Amino acid sequence: MYVTMDRYENDWDVVKRGWDAQVRGEAPHKFANAVEAVKKLRENANDQYLPPFVIVDENEKAVGPIEDGDAVVTFNFRADRMVMLAKALEHQDFDKFDRVKVPKIRYAGMLQYDGELKLPGHYLVSPPEIDRTSGEYLVHNGVRTFACSETVKFGHVTFFWNGNRSGYFNPEMEEYAEIPSDVGITFNVQPKMKALEIGEKARDAILSRKFDQVRVNIPNGDMVGHTGDIQATVVACKAADEAVKMIIDAIEQVGGIYVVTADHGNAEDMVKRNKSGQPLYDKSGKLQILTSHTCQPVPIAIGGPGLAAGVRFRNDVPDGGLANVAATVMNLHGYVAPNDYEPTLIEVVNN
Numbered sequence: 001m002y003v004t005m006d007r008y009e010n011d012w013d014v015v016k017r018g019w020d021a022q023v024r025g026e027a028p029h030k031f032a033n034a035v036e037a038v039k040k041l042r043e044n045a046n047d048q049y050l051p052p053f054v055i056v057d058e059n060e061k062a063v064g065p066i067e068d069g070d071a072v073v074t075f076n077f078r079a080d081r082m083v084m085l086a087k088a089l090e091h092q093d094f095d096k097f098d099r100v101k102v103p104k105i106r107y108a109g110m111l112q113y114d115g116e117l118k119l120p121g122h123y124l125v126s127p128p129e130i131d132r133t134s135g136e137y138l139v140h141n142g143v144r145t146f147a148c149s150e151t152v153k154f155g156h157v158t159f160f161w162n163g164n165r166s167g168y169f170n171p172e173m174e175e176y177a178e179i180p181s182d183v184g185i186t187f188n189v190q191p192k193m194k195a196l197e198i199g200e201k202a203r204d205a206i207l208s209r210k211f212d213q214v215r216v217n218i219p220n221g222d223m224v225g226h227t228g229d230i231q232a233t234v235v236a237c238k239a240a241d242e243a244v245k246m247i248i249d250a251i252e253q254v255g256g257i258y259v260v261t262a263d264h265g266n267a268e269d270m271v272k273r274n275k276s277g278q279p280l281y282d283k284s285g286k287l288q289i290l291t292s293h294t295c296q297p298v299p300i301a302i303g304g305p306g307l308a309a310g311v312r313f314r315n316d317v318p319d320g321g322l323a324n325v326a327a328t329v330m331n332l333h334g335y336v337a338p339n340d341y342e343p344t345l346i347e348v349v350n351n
Contacts, residue, residue, distance in 0.1 A: 011183040015084045016097040021052040024100055025062025029053035046228050046291050047187055071106045073124070079113040080155050086113055086120050089191040117164055118282040130163030132338060138213065139169045142332055146175070148204040149217040150194035151181035156217045156263075175211070177201050188222045188232035194238040195220050199243030204275065206250040212333065220244050225266035233267045248304075257304040257332050265294035265320050300325070302332070304344065310348045320345050 021027040027028075029051060031037035037053045045051070056063040066072060071088065076082045088094055088105050107124040115127060128328050139145055144292035147157040158176050159166055168174045179194045179201070181327050187193060202216045226235075244260065272280040272288040280288045317324060327337035327344040337344060 012096040015088060016054045023066045025054055025065035026054040027054045030056045048226055066103050068104045074110050076112045077110055083113045090120050101249055133163040134330055135162050136169050139173045143212045145174045146211040147212045148177040148198055148201045149302050150179040152223060153217040153219040156179040181313050186227055188227040188229035191224045191232040191236040193220050195239040195243040199246035202247045203250040206254055221267035226291050228291040230270055237267055251304050255305045257306040259302050261300035262298040265298055266295050269294050309345055310350060312349055313345055314347045317343055317345055
């Protein structure tokens with residue numbers, strides 16, 4: 001459901017809709033049970049975009065809102081999905097929207113979502129300690145870095161990239177640029193999202209020659225793919241292609257190297273399939289749309305005029321994945337990755 005969870009404080013109205021339903025027991029839709037609610041609301045929306053609803057008794061009173069004395073556990077692991085709600089549940093001086101009522105509860109997160117804010121104060125699992133990330137290693141070795149995305153994926157090139165760590169390793173060596181994402185609409189309404197703006201920022205950073213590494217996340221294929229709107233996803237992918245071309249053209253101009261990959265698929269297959277790979281249809285004969293991530297391996301492309309002669313993909317890393325990209329990028333910068341990193345995907349062969 002598109003309530004309660006948002007990322008990076010982009011749209012507090014999403015959190016408010018969830019708060020109103022879960023705490024105040026107020027929502028635009030009321031049902032006698034959850035099965036009836038999901039069946040009815042699915043007539044006009046997929047799971048991700050179901051509007052908020054509450055279950056009510058025979059007197060139209062919400063059943064089970066959060067009350068004084070309740071225990072509340074948020075079981076998400078990812079900080080970006082929970083930190084906004086955690087603030088609403090725990091901060092006494094919260095001012096992002098009018099909570100109306102603030103029940104006295106016992107609240108715990110699955111883990112601590114923000115180590116700097118110590119949020120939440122109580123949690124079930126200690127957060128993972130991730131150190132010696134590639135970003136930290138390279139910055140401390142003098143690699144000047146620029147990172148950019150729009151709000152919905154900004155954390156992926158900063159917070160997550162740096163091992164669940166906010167801020168810079170060295171502000172004199174790094175620059176982060178966040179482009180505000182559209183708010184108040186589903187992503188298929190504006191499927192180009194901010195791809196071109198991201199491309200322009202990256203292009204300008206590359207051509208400035210101020211940075212040794214420019215990393216971006218272009219989220220269109222994922223975020224628009226989640227809506228299940230195939231036509232909008234085509235527009236989204238074309239915009240992403242245009243942004244990538246803009247970046248690669250700049251790399252060609254400065255004699256650099258590009259690495260293009262993804263953390264998972266989505267837009268490349270948007271229909272549900274049976275075990276033999278055939279598309280599935282519902283009872284009315286309509287194609288069943290897939291809105292989730294796909295599980296196929298994703299490609300990685302490495303090239304550019306700065307790539308040294310003899311660099312090629314290794315053939316002894318058959319199960320290479322995203323973890324191998326860190327050592328690969330380090331190698332491309334001219335550094336040997338730490339021994340406990342997953343192995344690099346490339347090698348140099350003398351011609």
